[in-house]
Amino acid sequence: MQKLFTFNDILLVPQYSDTEREDVDIHSNFCGYDMSVPVVSSPMDSVTDFTVVGEMRKRGGIGIHHRYADEYEMIRSARQEGGIAVSPSMSDKILESFLEVNPNQIAVIDVAHGYTKRNLDFARKLQDMGYKHIISGNIATPDAALAYLHVGVKYLRVGIGSGHVCTTRVNLGVGVPQAYAVWSIYKEIQSGVIISDGGHSNTGDIVKALALGADYVMLGSMLAGCNESPLGTTYRGMASKEAQFARGKQDFVVEGVSKKVEPKGSLKDVLENIRMSIEQACYYLGVRNLQELKGSDFYEITQNSYLEGLA
Numbered sequence: 672m673q674k675l676f677t678f679n680d681i682l683l684v685p686q687y688s689d690t691e692r693e694d695v696d697i698h699s700n701f702c703g704y705d706m707s708v709p710v711v712s713s714p715m716d717s718v719t720d721f722t723v724v725g726e727m728r729k730r731g732g733i734g735i736h737h738r739y740a741d742e743y744e745m746i747r748s749a750r751q752e753g754g755i756a757v758s759p760s761m762s763d764k765i766l767e768s769f770l771e772v773n774p775n776q777i778a779v780i781d782v783a784h785g786y787t788k789r790n791l792d793f794a795r796k797l798q799d800m801g802y803k804h805i806i807s808g809n810i811a812t813p814d815a816a817l818a819y820l821h822v823g824v825k826y827l828r829v830g831i832g833s834g835h836v837c838t839t840r841v842n843l844g845v846g847v848p849q850a851y852a853v854w855s856i857y858k859e860i861q862s863g864v865i866i867s868d869g870g871h872s873n874t875g876d877i878v879k880a881l882a883l884g885a886d887y888v889m890l891g892s893m894l895a896g897c898n899e900s901p902l903g904t905t906y907r908g909m910a911s912k913e914a915q916f917a918r919g920k921q922d923f924v925v926e927g928v929s930k931k932v933e934p935k936g937s938l939k940d941v942l943e944n945i946r947m948s949i950e951q952a953c954y955y956l957g958v959r960n961l962q963e964l965k966g967s968d969f970y971e972i973t974q975n976s977y978l979e980g981l982a
Contacts, residue, residue, distance in 0.1 A: 677833075677848035678876040679977050684968040686957035695950040697961050701864075701887065702777045702804035702826070704752055707731030708946040709881065709961060711866060713891035714738060714756035714781050715909055716917075717902040723938065724753035726899050730942045735779050735889075737909070739917075742768075749773050754806070756781035759793040763800075770801055782808035783831065783839065783910065783926065786815035794824045809868060811847035813859035825863045828889065829853055833870035835892040836908035839926045850883055857884020857965070874948035881949065882956070882967040896932040897941055906932045 699706045712719040712727050714735040719727075721744060727734035728751065736748040738756035742765060749755050749769040754777030757766060769776045778797055782790055785808020797805050806826040807819040816827050832839035832846025840846040847855075849870035857865060867885035871877050877888050895906035907914050908927020915923050935941055949961075958964045 675848045675851040676971055677850045678870060678872070678879050680848075680971055681850060681879065681969045682972050682976070682980075683879060683882050683952070683956060684970060685955050686968070688954055688957035690954065690957070690959055692950050692954045695953040695959055697946065697949050697953070699886070699961055701733055702754075703775055704728075704733060705731075706733065706887075708942050709887045709949070710877075710942060710945060711735060711754075711887050711889045712894055713868070713889050714754075714779055715891055715895075715907070716740075716914065717900065717906050718891050718895055720744075720901040721748045721751075723894075723899050723901065724748050724751050726938050727942075728752045730939050731946070732942055733777070735777070738781050739909070739914075745769070746772060749776060753777070754779050754804075757797070758782055759789055766797070766800060774801075775803060777804040777806065778802045779806040779828065780808040784808065785810045785828070786812070786818060791818060791822055794819065794822050798823055806866065810856075811852040813856050816856045816860050816863065820860060820863050826866065827856065827860075827863050828866045828868050829856055829885070830868035830870065830889075833868075834908060834927075835869075835872070836906055836911060836927050836930060837869065838908070838928060839910075842924070842926055850879060853880055853885050854883040874945055875952075877945060878949055878952040878964075879969070881961060881964050882969065884965055886961070892932065893945075894935075894938065894941060896935045897938040898934075898936060899938045904931050904934055906930055 708731045710732040712734045714737040716737045724734035735754040750772045757778045790808045805824045811831040833849035853867045865885045866887045867880035868889035896904045907929035911927035911929045913929040
């Protein structure tokens with residue numbers, strides 16, 4: 672039986688550095704868009720709406736609009752430089768309309784379990800419709816990553832059961848520790864773009880995800896509660912009772928919760944803090960950019976080692 676690990680189980684190892692923090696450049700290109708911070712906002716109704724999509728783009732990230740808005744709101748958001756959450760249940764008409772208003776539309780297959788025939792077939796359908804930028808449904812294993820790469824989808828959304836308002840692991844007993852999921856997929860695939868989705872409690876977790884092989888992180892809890900957040904300080908999983916009831920569902924399995932979070936101030940300040948933290952970590956690790964950050968050395972630590980680092 673294999674022992675897996677997550678973010679609190681490891682620490683990155685400081686290295687000799689011949690650079691200063693100002694020498695670090697973490698700019699990247701995501702689906703054709705220049706990024707100054709490797710952050711994608713989660714397609715949750717308490718995290719990303721039309722306003723947040725625009726603000727994320729302005730601040731160097733990418734916002735993914737949730738898929739539970741009315742058609743007008745979705746089309747309005749699709750005109751922006753961001754992404755749209757889609758699913759096999761959506762009509763061809765609405766999927767085609769997203770492309771009509773933005774030929775470079777980013778389509779995020781917004782399903783909790785992406786490694787299914789239905790969702791792989793849906794990925795092929797989106798390609799046939801003309802979508803150039805497709806992000807997979809959520810996966811957590813190398814086999815699932817290879818399946819999406821095989822059908823031509825190179826952007827991989829990694830994370831099952833790791834979200835802070837997700838109860839899949841408790842209620843269903845299913846999931847893979849987030850840090851290990853990212854690392855194992857990175858070690859296995861020869862190409863592709865990894866988006867670590869869920870389990871990031873702080874900027875240190877973001878750095879660890881990037882060091883373990885992620886190209887980007889998708890954030891929910893760390894962005895919820897910003898001034899621009901759609902539901903203020905309410906943060907809820909899309910499979911929570913509250914979110915399900917809001918969509919008129921009555922018969923469902925609960926896989927999430929709703930909770931209040933502390934106000935975080937402006938989205939601008941949150942993203943700026945993330946950017947500076949990544950740059951400072953790169954200085955500690957002796958690397959100059961996100962590509963060099965990948966594959967950094969790490970150690971598995973004891974619980975006492977983890978507690979030693981808490982303020």
